[in-house]
Structure formats: structure tokens, C-alpha cells
Amino acid sequence: MEHLSSIEKLTQLWDQQGDGLLSVYFTAGYPQLENTMQIAKELEQAGADLIEIGIPYSDPVADGPTIQESNQKALQNGMTLEVLMRQLEASEFQVDIPVILMGYFNPILQYGVERFCRDCSDRGISGLIIPDLPIQEYLNHYQDIFDQFNLKNIFLITPQTSEDRIRWIDEHTGSFIYAVSDASITGAKTGISGAQEEYFRKLQAMQLKHPFLIGFGISNKETFRFACDYASGAIIGSAFIEVLSKAEDLGADIRNFVYSIKGN
Amino acid sequence: MSFPIDSNGYYGSYGGAFIPEMLYPNVEELRSKYLEIVEEPSFQQQFGELLKHYVGRPTPLFLAKRLSKEYGCRIYLKREDLNHTGAHKVNNTIGQILVAQRLGKQKIIAETGAGQHGVATATVCALMGMECIVYMGEIDIARQRPNVERMKLLGAEVRSATSGSRTLKDATNEAMRHWINHPFDTHYIIGSVVGPHPYPDMVARFQSVISEEIKSQLLELEGRDYPDYVIACVGGGSNAAGAFYHFNQHQQVQLIAVEASGLGLHSDKSAATTALGKPGVLHGSMTMLMQTADGQVVEPYSISAGLDYPGIGPLHAHLYQSERARFMSATDEQALSAGIKLSKLEGIIPALETAHALAALDQINFNPEDVAVLNLSGRGDKDLETYIEKGTY
Structure with a gap:
């Protein structure tokens, strides 16, 4: 039995499914330290197409209150990158859909960038989103290490990103582009405005090399479908963290949530 | 004669711009225009006039004779405490608000810990008729009431930062x-030589007026335009950056940076970043940072709210690593008694931040002919309650 490499998993998603992809973000170690595997598994079974696991950080500047609180709680629970890497070891963590790690740069720097890349590669991580490691710093100082382990960084763009810069990011991003829907932090707004629609149209018309997923402001079926009209899919973070924060039955609540987004 | 910075905003291996893409347009606009703006003759003229007529510069360089006698050398005090608003902070806020105007911004935001930078920002916003929002940690709002009211009186809105540890670093977040x-319409006036490039360089430039004046004043007073020592306290490090600026390339000048060691270096209640920190990324730059083994930012402690920051500016991280500057530290107690000593010897009550620099005088072996300049970064009125409560005099 041949296993797909972690990056092939993502490529296969675009090739075989191509659109309507649902990516769900959650913070590792939240609501409980040991929930990481269970949440990932439930998301997979419920029909999420890829998952983004957040590495908690004390100072998440690009995140709104919902994700900040989940980060703080996860840290209180004892989550660290060391613990997360143990949880992600293959014998423990049996999830087939692509898994992306998302985290701020400082914990990765302290873990050791090379060690982090090696461990991600060993654990079949399909990509990385590091919001405060911008493309220029990445190319100047870290790309060689990431390349050595065949790991790809997925870069963000916003409605304020110039066309030239989008093309440049398209050259270097791994597997897809994360299109932030609005000038905002996570969880700041829900819903999509006319200006955003124009931005999505522009992205669509640019015929980029990489597919793009839309994130920020996606919280329900309506906004998810709207995003999918323009993009290959969408990313839900804060709205899912809200569900986790109130969950009484993790499994059932996760299934209901995914169904409420993706179901008919 | 400044600090060596490369085109990507690095001082050696420290600095850069570690910002999320959402901040890129704001920071890039500033980066691509700040040098041109601050070098324009009309900017220089307006900046100079405001510093002279509004802030009250040049500030005196005062030979503190009784203090000098105590330490057996010649100690000059650079009187930044005599600036309008009582500290060096206003040099930077004047500069940045002029930049903001030239960028066409209408609104100003700022972070503040003890409230000194918040007051300096609210002051220049009132002066220029610009809207001002100051973020301040919930805990700091409770313990710095007078400065909160001062900002409000000046027309600023003070917003409580309720996330994380609810202090300066969270106000910055x-x-x-x-x-x-x-x-689009907002400029962020960062209060120290921290943050993503170009902030450290821009703020250092605005504060460099301190060492520029020291040079010409020393020439007049001592017949040479450099001292043997420049001593300044470091939280984020803006007053030290300004005092060191024009002496950095002058190898005969010893640069002394003094951090706050709180209840003691190894008491877990300290803010001595170079002694306790490791390289890390916070608020947009690679610098020395107090953090856990897992890379979570540690909440620092000092009796002085202005030194209570878990990082230092990247230029200071470089001064530390390259051993160009000597980094020392002073405890709460040492700072308090040094502040009281200056009050009694020279009739100047210093800010508790500055008192840390004064405490370092005890740790230096001076020769009688040495000339030392100590940057008296702020006045102590704001700290009166702490002096009363914790000091013995």
C-alpha cells in the first residue's frame, strides 16, 4: 500500500475535488489538553477537507478575542510545541486528510526551526501557516531550511495586497494562498461586503498558479458558499472555536457544525 | 554617526519586520517614505521649531557637583526631565505626528504602560488637532490613574487592553x-525603539537630538565633544538610543545601558531582558526577549512601569551582542535609594526609570578625570506615591 506524501495529499485535494473545500482551524490543547486528536478525527469524519491546528502563543496579534482566549486556555492546559509534536506522532494521530500547522513564529524559533521542520515532515504535516513570518523574512533567512525538509509555507494576502505582491506570493506559496477576506483580525466581522466581492472577483480573474482559500469572516453556510463561488474553498476559525467553547458533546457538536456548513 | 542598520532593518542579526500580511501595507508605506519625509528641510525646520518653542529644547547639560564628588569624577546630567510633559518621550511623539500628517493620516493610536508615552502622544494630538486613541493595559489603568486622567483631559480616548496579562505588551498587541x-487613516505612534522596521530607526532618529545636544554642550563645557561614559536606563530603550546615537561610532565612549532587575535578577520578578532573555520575535522584530523555553513571552516585573517590558529594541540587542555597550542592572531597592540620593544631593527628583541609571553609578570604577553623562530621562513627580510608600528618606 503506497502512502501519499503529505504535500501530495494537498495536491490531490485540488486535483480531485477542486472546489467547495472546507478547512477548519482549531487551537491545539483547547478546550482540553488531550482533545487535539479527537477534534481532528471528528472533523475528518464529519467531512472537513483539511484541518489547521493552531500552536498556541501568548501574544497572537493577528487574532481576535475568541482565538486569543483559546490560545490562553490551551497554554494554561499545558500545551507546548513539544507536547503537540508528541500528540501528532503517527501511532497516536491517525488522520488522513491534510493537516496544516498554524502558529506564530517565536515558539517555532525557540523549538528550533530545523528541528521543527524535521518533526513536521516526520509527522506528515502538509503545510505551514506562520502569520508573522512574512515572505521577505522567510525568503531571506529560512526558506533553505524549509526546502530541505520539503515543507511549504502558505502565505496570506489581503484586500490591500497589491497585484504585483500577490503574483510574487503566488510564486512562493506552498499549495495554496490564504486570502484574508477583509482588513481585520480573526473573528472581527462576519458576513461579506460588496468591496470584498470585488476583491474575490479580482483574485479569480488573476488566474493564479495556486488555488486560494478564503478565511476571516466565514462563519456559516451562507458565507461559506459565497466564498466557494470565487475560491476553492474557505477557512473557518473563530466560529468553530466558539462551538468548542460551548461544546457539551464534542463529537456531536462538531458533526452538527460541519453539517451546518457543508450539508445540503 | 548612527547605529549601523541594513536595508531590511537589521542591526546585525536583530530587527527586521516580522509582521502579519495584514500590517504590511501600513508598515510598508511608512518604510518607503519615512527617510524622505524626515530628511526634508521643511520637516526638519518644523520639528526643530516645535522642539525649541513647544518642548523647551535644548535641555540643559548640568554638572552635578555634589553627585560628582560622591563618585570621584565629573558627572553631567542631561536634563530630559525638563522637557514639556516631563520626559524624553515627547521628542518622538512630535516627530511621529509630523510624519503622520505628511502621510495624510487623520487618526493616531498609541500604546502606553505607565502612561508617559500615552500622555506625550495625547499632548501632540491636542496640539495638532488629531483624534487620539491610547491603548493601556487594564491593570496599568488601575495603578496609573493620574496619567489616565491626564490623557483624557488632553482629549484622548483611553482604551483598556483586557487580553493576555493586561499590561504594556498587551496594550501593544x-x-x-x-x-x-x-x-488607511491611522498612524500608530510606537513609543520606543521597538516594533517592526522602520520604527526602531525612526524613533532613534527622533531621540538622537539628545546626543546631538550633549556633543555641542560638552564641547562648550569640557572642550571636547564626547564624554568617557554615557549612562542610560533601558526598558524598550528609546532614551538610551537617543543618548548613545551620536557616540556609537566613537569607541572611546563607553555606553552603559541599565536594565531593571526588579526584586533581583533571579527572583522571577525582574525585567532585565539581556540577562534573562534569549533571541526571539515580539511586536514585529527579532530581538532579545524574556520568554519561557516554549517561546511564550514572560510578564516582566519592575517597580518602574516604564522599564516593565519583556523585550528591548533590536539596536540594543545588537549593542549587547556585539559588546559595544555594557549592560548592567539595578534592583527596585537600589533604584529607589539612588533616586532619593539624587533628590538630596542635587535637588532633582528623578523618575524611577532614571533612578535605575543612577544606581549603576555604584557599579562603575571612575577615574577622577572621567567625564560621565547620565541621561536624566524623566522627572519623578509621577512616582511620588511609590517613593512615599517604598522609599526611606
């Missing part, structure tokens, strides 16, 4: 989040 959400 909230200001950054606000800036992400308002990318």
Missing part, C-alpha cells in the same frame, strides 16, 4: 490589532 483593522 491591541494597538497592532487596531491598526490591522484600520489600515
Whole structure:
């Protein structure tokens, strides 16, 4: 039995499914330290197409209150990158859909960038989103290490990103582009405005090399479908963290949530 | 004669711009225009006039004779405490608000810890008729009531930062989040030589007026335009950056940076970043940072709210690593008694931040012919309650 490499998993998603992809973000170690595997598994079974696991950080500047609180709680629970890497070891963590790690740069720097890349590669991580490691710093100082382990960084763009810069990011991003829907932090707004629609149209018309997923402001079926009209899919973070924060039955609540987004 | 910085904003291996893409347009606009703006003759003229007529510069360089006698050398005090608003902070806020105007911004945001930078920002916003929002940690709001009221009196809105540890670093996070959400009409006036490039360089330039004046004043007073020592306290490090600026390339000048060691270096209640920190990324730059083994930022402690920051400016991290500057530290107790000593010897009550620099005088072996300049970064009125409560005099 041949296993797909972690990056092939993502490529296969675009090739075989191509659109309507649902990516769900959650913070590792939240609501409980040991929930990481269970949440990932439930998301997979419920029909999420890829998952983004957040590495908690004390100072998440690009995140709104919902994700900040989940980060703080996860840290209180004892989550660290060391613990997360143990949880992600293959014998423990049996999830087939692509898994992306998302985290701020400082914990990765302290873990050791090379060690982090090696461990991600060993654990079949399909990509990385590091919001405060911008493309220029990445190319100047870290790309060689990431390349050595065949790991790809997925870069963000916003409605304020110039066309030239989008093309440049398209050259270097791994597997897809994360299109932030609005000038905002996570969880700041829900819903999509006319200006955003124009931005999505522009992205669509640019015929980029990489597919793009839309994130920020996606919280329900309506906004998810709207995003999918323009993009290959969408990313839900804060709205899912809200569900986790109130969950009484993790499994059932996760299934209901995914169904409420993706179901008919 | 400045600090060596490369085109990507690095001082050696420290600095850069570690910012999320959402902040890129704001920071890039500033980066691509700040040098041109600050070098324009009309900017220089307006900046100079405001420093002279509004701030009250040049500030005196005062030979503190009784203090000098105590330490057996010649100690000059650079009187930044005599600036309008009582500290060096206003040099930077004047500069940045002029930049903001030239960038066409209408609104100003700032972060503040003890409230000194918040007051300096609210002051220049009132002066220029600009809207001002200051983020301040919930805990700091409770313990710095007079400065909160001062900012409000000046017309600023003070917003409570309720996330994380609810102090200066979280106020900075909230200001950054606000800036992400308002990318077009708002300029963020960072209060120290921290943050993503070009902030450290821009703020250091505005504060460099301190060492520029020291040079010409020393020439007049001592017949040479450099001292043997420049001594300054470091939280984020803006007053030290300004005092060191024009002496950095002058190898005969010893640069002494003094951090706050709180209840003691190894008491877990300290803010001595170079002694306790490791390289890390916070608020947009690679610098020395107090953090856990897992890379979570540690909440620092000092009796002085202005030194209570878990990082230092990247230029200071470089001064530390390259051993160009000597980094020392002073405890709460040492700072308090040094502040009281200056009050009694020279009739000047210093800010508790500055008192840390004064405490370092005890740790230096001076020769009788040495000339030392100590940057008296702020006045102590704001700290009166702490002096009363914790000091013995």
C-alpha cells in the first residue's frame, strides 16, 4: 500500500475535488489538553477537507478575542510545541486528510526551526501557516531550511495586497494562498461586503498558479458558499472555536457544525 | 554617526519586520517614505521649531557637583526631565505626528504602560488637532490613574487592553490589532525603539537630538565633544538610543545601558531582558526577549512601569551582542535609594526609570578625570506615591 506524501495529499485535494473545500482551524490543547486528536478525527469524519491546528502563543496579534482566549486556555492546559509534536506522532494521530500547522513564529524559533521542520515532515504535516513570518523574512533567512525538509509555507494576502505582491506570493506559496477576506483580525466581522466581492472577483480573474482559500469572516453556510463561488474553498476559525467553547458533546457538536456548513 | 542598520532593518542579526500580511501595507508605506519625509528641510525646520518653542529644547547639560564628588569624577546630567510633559518621550511623539500628517493620516493610536508615552502622544494630538486613541493595559489603568486622567483631559480616548496579562505588551498587541483593522487613516505612534522596521530607526532618529545636544554642550563645557561614559536606563530603550546615537561610532565612549532587575535578577520578578532573555520575535522584530523555553513571552516585573517590558529594541540587542555597550542592572531597592540620593544631593527628583541609571553609578570604577553623562530621562513627580510608600528618606 503506497502512502501519499503529505504535500501530495494537498495536491490531490485540488486535483480531485477542486472546489467547495472546507478547512477548519482549531487551537491545539483547547478546550482540553488531550482533545487535539479527537477534534481532528471528528472533523475528518464529519467531512472537513483539511484541518489547521493552531500552536498556541501568548501574544497572537493577528487574532481576535475568541482565538486569543483559546490560545490562553490551551497554554494554561499545558500545551507546548513539544507536547503537540508528541500528540501528532503517527501511532497516536491517525488522520488522513491534510493537516496544516498554524502558529506564530517565536515558539517555532525557540523549538528550533530545523528541528521543527524535521518533526513536521516526520509527522506528515502538509503545510505551514506562520502569520508573522512574512515572505521577505522567510525568503531571506529560512526558506533553505524549509526546502530541505520539503515543507511549504502558505502565505496570506489581503484586500490591500497589491497585484504585483500577490503574483510574487503566488510564486512562493506552498499549495495554496490564504486570502484574508477583509482588513481585520480573526473573528472581527462576519458576513461579506460588496468591496470584498470585488476583491474575490479580482483574485479569480488573476488566474493564479495556486488555488486560494478564503478565511476571516466565514462563519456559516451562507458565507461559506459565497466564498466557494470565487475560491476553492474557505477557512473557518473563530466560529468553530466558539462551538468548542460551548461544546457539551464534542463529537456531536462538531458533526452538527460541519453539517451546518457543508450539508445540503 | 548612527547605529549601523541594513536595508531590511537589521542591526546585525536583530530587527527586521516580522509582521502579519495584514500590517504590511501600513508598515510598508511608512518604510518607503519615512527617510524622505524626515530628511526634508521643511520637516526638519518644523520639528526643530516645535522642539525649541513647544518642548523647551535644548535641555540643559548640568554638572552635578555634589553627585560628582560622591563618585570621584565629573558627572553631567542631561536634563530630559525638563522637557514639556516631563520626559524624553515627547521628542518622538512630535516627530511621529509630523510624519503622520505628511502621510495624510487623520487618526493616531498609541500604546502606553505607565502612561508617559500615552500622555506625550495625547499632548501632540491636542496640539495638532488629531483624534487620539491610547491603548493601556487594564491593570496599568488601575495603578496609573493620574496619567489616565491626564490623557483624557488632553482629549484622548483611553482604551483598556483586557487580553493576555493586561499590561504594556498587551496594550501593544491591541494597538497592532487596531491598526490591522484600520489600515488607511491611522498612524500608530510606537513609543520606543521597538516594533517592526522602520520604527526602531525612526524613533532613534527622533531621540538622537539628545546626543546631538550633549556633543555641542560638552564641547562648550569640557572642550571636547564626547564624554568617557554615557549612562542610560533601558526598558524598550528609546532614551538610551537617543543618548548613545551620536557616540556609537566613537569607541572611546563607553555606553552603559541599565536594565531593571526588579526584586533581583533571579527572583522571577525582574525585567532585565539581556540577562534573562534569549533571541526571539515580539511586536514585529527579532530581538532579545524574556520568554519561557516554549517561546511564550514572560510578564516582566519592575517597580518602574516604564522599564516593565519583556523585550528591548533590536539596536540594543545588537549593542549587547556585539559588546559595544555594557549592560548592567539595578534592583527596585537600589533604584529607589539612588533616586532619593539624587533628590538630596542635587535637588532633582528623578523618575524611577532614571533612578535605575543612577544606581549603576555604584557599579562603575571612575577615574577622577572621567567625564560621565547620565541621561536624566524623566522627572519623578509621577512616582511620588511609590517613593512615599517604598522609599526611606
